Amino acid sequence: MEPMEMRLFCAYLRTRNYSPHTVENYARDLRLFFAPLDKALPAVSWHDIEHFIQHQYQAQLAATTINRRLQAIKHFFEYLVTLIGSRALAAYDDVDGPSAANNRPESRK
Secondary structure, three states: OOOHHHHHHHHHHHHOOOOHHHHHHHHHHHHHHHOOOOOOHHHOOHHHHHHHHHHHHHOOOOHHHHHHHHHHHHHHHHHHHHHHOOHHHOHHHHOOOOOOOOOOOOOOO
């Protein structure tokens, strides 16, 4: 599922003079995050982000790659908060990204 807000977000990045490369990377990272989700955008929670992080580790991706993808997700949700004016969509706030020195996520239970 690719939310319409994602296209608006990419357009917003272009108006803020982000490089085309950065916009494409953010779009790809967001598509990777949203592809397996089958829920409305407001229903996305930190559990979904934690699951995404776990999947990235299982794919044996570098911490720097995972952090870049998390940055795209974080920036997207910050944009939504600004756009909508609601903290309800800030699912990212409760998620800690991996450090490059420690390539193991801390899983929430």
